[in-house]
Amino acid sequence: MKRWMSPAVAVALALCAVATLAAAQTLYKLIDKNGKVTYSETAPKDFPGQVIRIDVNPDANTATLPKLPPREAAPATSPGARLPDLRGAQERLEAARKALAQARENPGDNDVTWIGNKSGGTRAVPTDTYRAKIDKLEADVKAAEDEVRRAEGR
Numbered sequence: 001m002k003r004w005m006s007p008a009v010a011v012a013l014a015l016c017a018v019a020t021l022a023a024a025q026t027l028y029k030l031i032d033k034n035g036k037v038t039y040s041e042t043a044p045k046d047f048p049g050q051v052i053r054i055d056v057n058p059d060a061n062t063a064t065l066p067k068l069p070p071r072e073a074a075p076a077t078s079p080g081a082r083l084p085d086l087r088g089a090q091e092r093l094e095a096a097r098k099a100l101a102q103a104r105e106n107p108g109d110n111d112v113t114w115i116g117n118k119s120g121g122t123r124a125v126p127t128d129t130y131r132a133k134i135d136k137l138e139a140d141v142k143a144a145e146d147e148v149r150r151a152e153g154r
Helices: 007-022 086-105 128-152
Strands: 025-031 037-040 050-057 062-064 112-117 120-126
Touching (some): 120 128
Antiparallel strands (some): 025 037
């Protein structure tokens, strides 16, 4: 049997492969204008969003992240105004969502009218007042979602 590679060459190639893997690696965190985050091993060209370089040391199993500037505080609407607390905003959002789900799942007797004959082929049609009630509950959910976003600082 003829050998095509000597053991010394095989060991040298293995050491080169290990040395290449052990070197520090660089990743790039890409954040587009919509806030979507992706990672890349190569620096992008003409990327319209934010690019953050991350140096990874595989020997230490750590990454060195750059220091980011502090976030600017949102301007207060009045001197005594403050952003709503996050927990309270989340509780209000959950309550608004439950109220909307309850109204949709359990309409009252006066919230729908039935069209068709009773022997078959009838269908429920929401009344104007019920529709207005659902619209208000949907607006309450949207307002609560906006309040949560403000409390999170986004």
